[in-house]
Amino acid sequence: MAAHVPYESRLELSRLLLADFDPEVTGLFAQPFLLSVTGPRGLERQWVPDFCLVRVDGSLTLVEVKPARRVVVPAVAERLDFFRGVVAGYGLSFEVLSEPDPVVWANVAFLAGFRHRAHFDGSILDSLLALLEPGGVSLTVLESGLVPRWEPMIVRPHVLHLLWSGDFIADLSRPLAGESLLRGKP
Numbered sequence: 001m002a003a004h005v006p007y008e009s010r011l012e013l014s015r016l017l018l019a020d021f022d023p024e025v026t027g028l029f030a031q032p033f034l035l036s037v038t039g040p041r042g043l044e045r046q047w048v049p050d051f052c053l054v055r056v057d058g059s060l061t062l063v064e065v066k067p068a069r070r071v072v073v074p075a076v077a078e079r080l081d082f083f084r085g086v087v088a089g090y091g092l093s094f095e096v097l098s099e100p101d102p103v104v105w106a107n108v109a110f111l112a113g114f115r116h117r118a119h120f121d122g123s124i125l126d127s128l129l130a131l132l133e134p135g136g137v138s139l140t141v142l143e144s145g146l147v148p149r150w151e152p153m154i155v156r157p158h159v160l161h162l163l164w165s166g167d168f169i170a171d172l173s174r175p176l177a178g179e180s181l182l183r184g185k186p
Contacts, residue, residue, distance in 0.1 A: 005051075006030045012050060012065045014105055015097045019053055019063075020115075021108045023166045023185075027054030032062075037086050047083045061093040068098035107172040114160040124150060124158045129167060132184050139170075140178035 005028050007013045019025045032052040039045045049062040064083075070076050080096055087094040100108075114120075124146070131137070131145040143155045159182070162168040168182045 008050075009065070011067060011099065014100055014109070015063070015065050016051070017108055017112050018100055018105070019051070021111070021164065024056050025053050026056055028052075029054075035083070035086065037083075039082060045079075045082065047079075059093060061095055062087050064094075064096050066096055066098060071096055071098060101173065103175060104172050107176050110176070111160055111164040114157055115164045117161065117165070120158050120161050124155060125162060125167075128155070128158055128162060129184075132168070132182065134184075136181040136183040138178065139176070139180045139182055142182055 005016055007016050007030065016028065019028055029052040031048050031050065034046060034048050036044060036046045047064075050065045051063040053061040053063060055061065064080060066076065066080075071080065084094045127146055127149075128142060131142055139159060142159060143152050146155050159168065163170055163176075163182070166185050169185055170176065170180045170182050174180070
């Protein structure tokens with residue numbers, strides 16, 4: 001969205017960055033509305049989703065971010081199940097997100113520093129895209145393909161930007177390194 005999206009905790013920040021990195025997500029909204037519902041026994045229940053994700057297909061997903069240790073508390077689990085049912089009745093998706101995989105999170109948090117396209121030279125980006133082979137190529141081999149035209153320390157941030165933007169794909173469940181295999185987007 002190229003704008004700040006407010007968050008209330010480091011856990012919410014991690015989930016926001018992962019959503020921002022997800023090519024299926026085209027919009028993010030923090031605390032989009034208050035949902036007030038009369039539940040069983042006439043009790044009014046209220047919920048403010050942490051985020052609303054807009055997906056490529058136009059569908060909406062309401063997200064509650066909770067630490068994994070809290071999701072299993074019976075009262076919390078019951079509340080989440082109640083609102084999951086309410087949200088489904090409106091034809092919306094509902095997700096409860098907890099701590100992300102630490103390696104994936106570390107990679108995405110690192111790549112987020114390379115997300116703003118305005119900081120990158122289009123000719124280097126185009127040259128890198130042209131070097132990508134159908135079966136993929138390691139980060140080190142890809143970088144060396146532009147030497148001596150550009151120094152590796154100039155090329156590396158461009159590679160990382162292409163990973164953030166989804167033009168390059170890598171297995172982010174493993175730490176990014178020189179031997180990481182980079183492929184083009186499907």
